[in-house]
Amino acid sequence: MPTPSAQLAAFAAHLRFEHLPQAVVRKTEDLLVDWFGSAVAGHGSRPVASIARFAQVMGAGQGAAEAIVSRTSNSPYLAAMANAAASHVAEQDDVHNGSVFHPATVVFPAAVAVAQAMGASGRDLLTASVAGYEVGIRVGEFLGRSHYKVFHTTGTAGTLAAAAAVGHLLKLDAQQMLHALGSAGTQAAGLWEFLRTAADSKQLHTAHAAAAGLMAAYLAQDGFTGAAQILEGPQGMAAGMSSDADPAKLVDGLGTRWATAETSFKYHASCRHTHPAADALLQVMQQHRLQPDDLAGVVTHVHQGAIDVLGPVVRPVTVHQSKFSMGTVLALVAQFGHAGLAEFDQHFLSDATQALRDKVTMQLDAEVDGAYPRRWIGKVTVTTTDGRVLHGRVDEPKGDPGNTLSRDEITAKALRLAAFSGGATATEMQQAVDRLWHVAQWPRVGRLLGADT
Amino acid sequence: MPTPSAQLAAFAAHLRFEHLPQAVVRKTEDLLVDWFGSAVAGHGSRPVASIARFAQVMGAGQGAAEAIVSRTSNSPYLAAMANAAASHVAEQDDVHNGSVFHPATVVFPAAVAVAQAMGASGRDLLTASVAGYEVGIRVGEFLGRSHYKVFHTTGTAGTLAAAAAVGHLLKLDAQQMLHALGSAGTQAAGLWEFLRTAADSKQLHTAHAAAAGLMAAYLAQDGFTGAAQILEGPQGMAAGMSSDADPAKLVDGLGTRWATAETSFKYHASCRHTHPAADALLQVMQQHRLQPDDLAGVVTHVHQGAIDVLGPVVRPVTVHQSKFSMGTVLALVAQFGHAGLAEFDQHFLSDATQALRDKVTMQLDAEVDGAYPRRWIGKVTVTTTDGRVLHGRVDEPKGDPGNTLSRDEITAKALRLAAFSGGATATEMQQAVDRLWHVAQWPRVGRLLGADT
Numbered sequence: 001m002p003t004p005s006a007q008l009a010a011f012a013a014h015l016r017f018e019h020l021p022q023a024v025v026r027k028t029e030d031l032l033v034d035w036f037g038s039a040v041a042g043h044g045s046r047p048v049a050s051i052a053r054f055a056q057v058m059g060a061g062q063g064a065a066e067a068i069v070s071r072t073s074n075s076p077y078l079a080a081m082a083n084a085a086a087s088h089v090a091e092q093d094d095v096h097n098g099s100v101f102h103p104a105t106v107v108f109p110a111a112v113a114v115a116q117a118m119g120a121s122g123r124d125l126l127t128a129s130v131a132g133y134e135v136g137i138r139v140g141e142f143l144g145r146s147h148y149k150v151f152h153t154t155g156t157a158g159t160l161a162a163a164a165a166v167g168h169l170l171k172l173d174a175q176q177m178l179h180a181l182g183s184a185g186t187q188a189a190g191l192w193e194f195l196r197t198a199a200d201s202k203q204l205h206t207a208h209a210a211a212a213g214l215m216a217a218y219l220a221q222d223g224f225t226g227a228a229q230i231l232e233g234p235q236g237m238a239a240g241m242s243s244d245a246d247p248a249k250l251v252d253g254l255g256t257r258w259a260t261a262e263t264s265f266k267y268h269a270s271c272r273h274t275h276p277a278a279d280a281l282l283q284v285m286q287q288h289r290l291q292p293d294d295l296a297g298v299v300t301h302v303h304q305g306a307i308d309v310l311g312p313v314v315r316p317v318t319v320h321q322s323k324f325s326m327g328t329v330l331a332l333v334a335q336f337g338h339a340g341l342a343e344f345d346q347h348f349l350s351d352a353t354q355a356l357r358d359k360v361t362m363q364l365d366a367e368v369d370g371a372y373p374r375r376w377i378g379k380v381t382v383t384t385t386d387g388r389v390l391h392g393r394v395d396e397p398k399g400d401p402g403n404t405l406s407r408d409e410i411t412a413k414a415l416r417l418a419a420f421s422g423g424a425t426a427t428e429m430q431q432a433v434d435r436l437w438h439v440a441q442w443p444r445v446g447r448l449l450g451a452d453t
Numbered sequence: 454m455p456t457p458s459a460q461l462a463a464f465a466a467h468l469r470f471e472h473l474p475q476a477v478v479r480k481t482e483d484l485l486v487d488w489f490g491s492a493v494a495g496h497g498s499r500p501v502a503s504i505a506r507f508a509q510v511m512g513a514g515q516g517a518a519e520a521i522v523s524r525t526s527n528s529p530y531l532a533a534m535a536n537a538a539a540s541h542v543a544e545q546d547d548v549h550n551g552s553v554f555h556p557a558t559v560v561f562p563a564a565v566a567v568a569q570a571m572g573a574s575g576r577d578l579l580t581a582s583v584a585g586y587e588v589g590i591r592v593g594e595f596l597g598r599s600h601y602k603v604f605h606t607t608g609t610a611g612t613l614a615a616a617a618a619v620g621h622l623l624k625l626d627a628q629q630m631l632h633a634l635g636s637a638g639t640q641a642a643g644l645w646e647f648l649r650t651a652a653d654s655k656q657l658h659t660a661h662a663a664a665a666g667l668m669a670a671y672l673a674q675d676g677f678t679g680a681a682q683i684l685e686g687p688q689g690m691a692a693g694m695s696s697d698a699d700p701a702k703l704v705d706g707l708g709t710r711w712a713t714a715e716t717s718f719k720y721h722a723s724c725r726h727t728h729p730a731a732d733a734l735l736q737v738m739q740q741h742r743l744q745p746d747d748l749a750g751v752v753t754h755v756h757q758g759a760i761d762v763l764g765p766v767v768r769p770v771t772v773h774q775s776k777f778s779m780g781t782v783l784a785l786v787a788q789f790g791h792a793g794l795a796e797f798d799q800h801f802l803s804d805a806t807q808a809l810r811d812k813v814t815m816q817l818d819a820e821v822d823g824a825y826p827r828r829w830i831g832k833v834t835v836t837t838t839d840g841r842v843l844h845g846r847v848d849e850p851k852g853d854p855g856n857t858l859s860r861d862e863i864t865a866k867a868l869r870l871a872a873f874s875g876g877a878t879a880t881e882m883q884q885a886v887d888r889l890w891h892v893a894q895w896p897r898v899g900r901l902l903g904a905d906t
Contacts (some may be wrong), residue, residue: 186643198678
């Protein structure tokens with residue numbers, strides 16, 4: 001019987017476009033377009049620009065892969081590094097609930113860069129991306145909640161996700177794919193400590209995961225070997241970085257359960273842990289026609305993971321940090337009905353936002369915590385200034401598979417992100433997104449954003 | 454009171470050549486020449502060649518830094534990656550006992566590449582290297598024995614060591630250096646799992662550490678921020694990867710205790726955990742004039758760390774794996790008086806070696822284990838074919854500070870390594886080593902191995 005790692009590697013190596021249900025293909029196209037918007041949204045971000053500059057200075061100066069935010073070319077390794085840094089900073093990229101893992105920001109930068117370098121077809125890109133999603137999500141589920149308390153799963157599981165996607169494009173066989181996963185997993189890294197001082201590390205984590213995973217796959221193609229059981233072995237990732245890892249999760253429903261299709265889109269431009277409560281607050285305010293001034297207090301009933309990640313952020317001082325402040329997110333939602341990039345940028349520290357923010361608290365809730373991470377339930381208790389106590393509840397926050405975004409909503413979101421960052425003109429972005437919806441017909445993956453400027 | 458991380462960062466930023474005792478400068482020169490031999494020894498190694506090819510394909514094609522084993526130029530980032538991969542494969546690079554950390558293979562590749570790119574002076578290179586050693590060794594001591602049971606400390610602590618060295622060359626101030634350590638620590642990775650199948654990951658760990666640490670320092674110079682307490686914070690390295698971390702070790706004797714000078718040279722070309730027993734066996738054999746045929750059984754009395762790392766290797770199938778086989782190392786020492794590269798390459802699987810190998814066992818020893826990791830005591834009990842039971846003991850294996858290598862021995866070792874690998878001709882290597890002994894007088898660090906070929 002092959003080990004769980006070996007089964008996962010074989011699945012990733014042997015996956016074919018013909019195996020994918022149509023709904024999974026369509027969902028992957030949705031995820032790709034949604035990711036592209038997030039990548040363009042990284043334009044103009046200081047930490048993203050730092051990593052993009054580093055990649056440019058250390059890289060090829062030219063190359064077959066596109067660095068999206070800098071509108072330059074580079075080798076696939078360094079383009080993937082820059083694009084992965086770019087895709088996560090707006091906090092608008094997708095998330096898989098059960099694994100608490102953001103697949104797009106590590107899978108697509110690596111896969112697109114290599115597909116461009118190889119001239120792979122759009123179908124190959126989609127198939128490879130599904131391989132990356134399926135592997136990364138299962139690795140995240142395997143590593144479990146104990147892992148996520150200290151480690152940024154997108155940084156750690158992300159190395160294996162990127163390796164699987166790139167390995168698929170490089171046509172690794174099952175044994176080579178296992179080596180690639182081994183080399184990826186032994187580079188897996190990313191700690192939450194940076195949140196405490198609002199440091200820039202989240203962008204470094206995604207850059208690192210995409211680049212290290214890509215490197216692992218290229219090395220495997222060249223005969224470089226990795227640990228055969230990097231995930232579940234006695235000195236592997238779980239041994240070092242988890243206390244509740246479950247190897248059965250690595251192979252859960254391989255080929256029948258499509259974890260890719262379980263992935264959620266982000267509607268608010270904030271940490272996903274804030275979304276359920278934000279939607280529940282919106283529900284209460286709409287149902288009872290409340291205005292922000294009506295709010296005397298909001299208790300959010302949350303899972304422990306939300307407290308772990310958001311708890312340290314009490315008085316955010318940067319836009320990025322405020323996306324991890326439950327109070328700030330709910331304050332923006334209460335005022336504007338949506339916590340988007342523009343709302344954060346213009347209002348995250350306004351007097352009104354701060355006043356509302358300080359009325360919001362988090363409380364651990366047994367039902368919500370028990371359902372997490374498979375379901376992200378939103379529950380709030382609102383006390384109004386006239387003394388009413390109101391309850392709000394959503395079982396699937398906006399963007400979850402049962403409450404998903406339409407293609408028009410995804411397109412509109414991408415256009416909004418580009419307009420906000422200035423990473424592309426409205427015309428450019430509209431054309432790029434229009435083209436990208438037809439990716440399954442592309443004979444070769446070319447530049448996504450048109451020619452160099 | 455600054456945190457331990459902040460004190461360590463300030464020390465690394467503020468270190469000046471004038472602060473260094475003469476003995477530390479001389480020792481650092483010794484370590485540099487010894488490293489250079491190990492870097493050249495990586496020539497011709499398959500896994501090293503894979504990483505060097507990857508760096509070349511993804512890199513600049515030209516650049517200000519020297520990739521030693523491929524005799525090419527590249528950006529400092531990718532040259533550091535290739536050279537760090539090269540420096541560890543022969544298992545001849547240095548080790549600091551107390552931290553179980555190999556500083557040279559992560560510090561010098563990063564520091565030399567950046568010094569070449571900047572045209573830094575030899576003194577700047579030496580000072581920066583000491584900063585890297587002092588930081589990396591203390592991080593290794595801090596992470597402790599629990600960390601080393603699962604993690605390859607050279608890969609993890611190595612990211613911070615490389616960041617400190619490069620940060621010093623880039624003249625980061627104390628705050629920037631703290632950011633660099635934060636960005637390095639959040640990329641720290643490297644798991645022992647690969648040993649179980651004799652995979653190539655050790656070369657990837659050093660490549661990754663040097664490159665990620667270098668990147669962290671460049672990013673900090675560009676304003677990119679990192680966690681302020683990546684080491685001791687509640688979601689930092691110790692929280693995620695150690696159960697016995699002691700923050701006091703991060704600042705132990707900063708500026709008065711020179712950990713750099715405590716570093717040991719390797720005499721045998723094998724895992725350092727085998728050296729104390731190897732030297733103890735040699736002592737017994739020399740004292741009692743034993744021949745290999747006289748040995749009926751050898752019990753090595755070892756610390757737990759030796760059992761953790763060497764225990765899984767029972768029947769090595771590759772030269773590299775055999776360097777982690779206590780039995781193989783002692784078999785070579787018994788036959789040839791020294792377990793060098795040539796002995797491994799030609800004899801690691803000979804019938805005589807295998808027969809002797811299977812007579813060697815490891816036993817946990819309370820005294821040896823209690824002294825470890827500060828002292829690596831070697832104790833063996835030899836049973837001879839004529840029924841005698843003999844005991845051997847060394848308190849400092851050859852290469853330790855109290856039993857060190859002379860400059861002539863270091864030069865000879867470097868020449869042997871070059872001859873073995875073919876990475877340089879005897880004349881080239883002699884000239885390069887002769888030049889390198891005068892590094893403190895160099896106005897600018899240039900290529901170590903002469904011009905491109």
